[in-house]
Amino acid sequence: MGYDRELSFEYYSPTKIIFGENSVRDVGLEVDSLGCSKALIVTDQGIIEAGLAERVKEALGSRCVGTYDRCTQDSGFHLVNEGAAFALEQGADSLISVGGGSVIDTAKGMAIVMKEGGKLEDYSGVQMLSRPQTPHIVVPTTAGTGSEVTRYAAIKNWDLNIKDFIFDYFIIPDRAILDPTMTTSLPPGLTAGTGMDAFSHALEAIHTMGRHPIGDAMALHAIRLIVEYLPRCVADGGDLFARGQQQLAAAIAGIACSTTYFGLNHAMAHCLGALFEVPHGVGNSILLPHVMLFNLDECADCYAQVAAAMGLDLRGMNDVEAGKAAAEAVRELTQKIGLPQKLREVGVPEEGLAEAAEMALSDGCIIYNPRMVMEAEEVLDIYRAAW
Ligand SMILES: [Fe+2]
Numbered sequence: 001m002g003y004d005r006e007l008s009f010e011y012y013s014p015t016k017i018i019f020g021e022n023s024v025r026d027v028g029l030e031v032d033s034l035g036c037s038k039a040l041i042v043t044d045q046g047i048i049e050a051g052l053a054e055r056v057k058e059a060l061g062s063r064c065v066g067t068y069d070r071c072t073q074d075s076g077f078h079l080v081n082e083g084a085a086f087a088l089e090q091g092a093d094s095l096i097s098v099g100g101g102s103v104i105d106t107a108k109g110m111a112i113v114m115k116e117g118g119k120l121e122d123y124s125g126v127q128m129l130s131r132p133q134t135p136h137i138v139v140p141t142t143a144g145t146g147s148e149v150t151r152y153a154a155i156k157n158w159d160l161n162i163k164d165f166i167f168d169y170f171i172i173p174d175r176a177i178l179d180p181t182m183t184t185s186l187p188p189g190l191t192a193g194t195g196m197d198a199f200s201h202a203l204e205a206i207h208t209m210g211r212h213p214i215g216d217a218m219a220l221h222a223i224r225l226i227v228e229y230l231p232r233c234v235a236d237g238g239d240l241f242a243r244g245q246q247q248l249a250a251a252i253a254g255i256a257c258s259t260t261y262f263g264l265n266h267a268m269a270h271c272l273g274a275l276f277e278v279p280h281g282v283g284n285s286i287l288l289p290h291v292m293l294f295n296l297d298e299c300a301d302c303y304a305q306v307a308a309a310m311g312l313d314l315r316g317m318n319d320v321e322a323g324k325a326a327a328e329a330v331r332e333l334t335q336k337i338g339l340p341q342k343l344r345e346v347g348v349p350e351e352g353l354a355e356a357a358e359m360a361l362s363d364g365c366i367i368y369n370p371r372m373v374m375e376a377e378e379v380l381d382i383y384r385a386a387w
Helices: 023-033 045-049 052-063 077-089 101-116 188-207 213-235 240-260 264-276 280-309 319-336 350-361 364-368 376-386
Strands: 016-019 039-044 064-071 094-099 136-140 152-157 162-167 175-178
Touching: 016 023, 016 240, 023 052, 023 094, 023 136, 023 175, 039 045, 039 052, 039 077, 039 101, 045 052, 045 064, 045 094, 052 064, 052 094, 064 077, 064 101, 077 101, 077 152, 094 101, 101 136, 101 152, 101 162, 162 264, 175 240, 188 213, 188 240, 188 264, 188 280, 188 319, 213 240, 213 280, 213 319, 264 280, 264 350, 264 364, 264 376, 280 319, 280 376, 350 376
Parallel strands: 016 175, 039 064, 039 094, 094 136, 136 175
Antiparallel strands: 152 162
């Protein structure tokens, strides 16, 4: 797995990870360890109804000063600003996000507004912050986003119908409490979709122009774990061991991609989310085999390593053949766990593909794709193949 260019990278991953069944009980101790005493829970209605926020509240005891529960899928700037104002009213000195990627990213935005004042709109972009933000502990209830350990937050701009991004080392959460008992109520479809988001983080960490040896090692192990344990999580949501391994895979892939960036797959999935509300993991999952074939000539050696990590028998194959086999194995994995195979199955209209292709060209992730993408027509061809 050679590097045919001069290697230069940064690796920074300061999140303390607390892993184990019922580790959520330690959330109060982690608040103490951050020098805080007034924690606000950030969550959504589904998490409240599943009783998961209540478990965190109980563990926090008198440290809990309130709950902000208005997060939605594709949380927007208005919700972040509203949540931050609520947190300050309650006198909160720390945030505990309990939920999936959208909840976690909302809390990342709130942490900024609570510390810096103003509105989150003032801070979107790359490395706009210059000091640590409001302490933030994450208790993920899905196993895919990796946001519990990344420097990324995606916030939807509902006025322009686009996703805005914050890339900043100062929004990496301080703690990630990975408790598999917090993920067992996630239904099979969401388990599969969010799980494949983690797979696509690992895959893109390996093929991106920002790849490096630490990221490769992490991403390949995340792939091994996902191939083995994600199907078990989907088949039996109560399989705590498998749930825990998938949670670790998501966090490991998250750390990898937080230091390597992404590629064309995420650029294209972002546009499907913004324009047609395709769930992030599902969009990534459908596109991935097609994007791998598009990139194959540039990174066959990487994909051959992916094929090996997926446990394929590669005897007699060269790297290109192994890469093709990896793309097909990814497709088979998504089929095995019951995910849609075509964009037409998830509400994407054929006549909308051209707009999505144009939009993808201006998504920041595309810059790091291993094969340079110059024309919307190239992206459109991939969308059409996946449609
Ligand atoms: Fe993702």
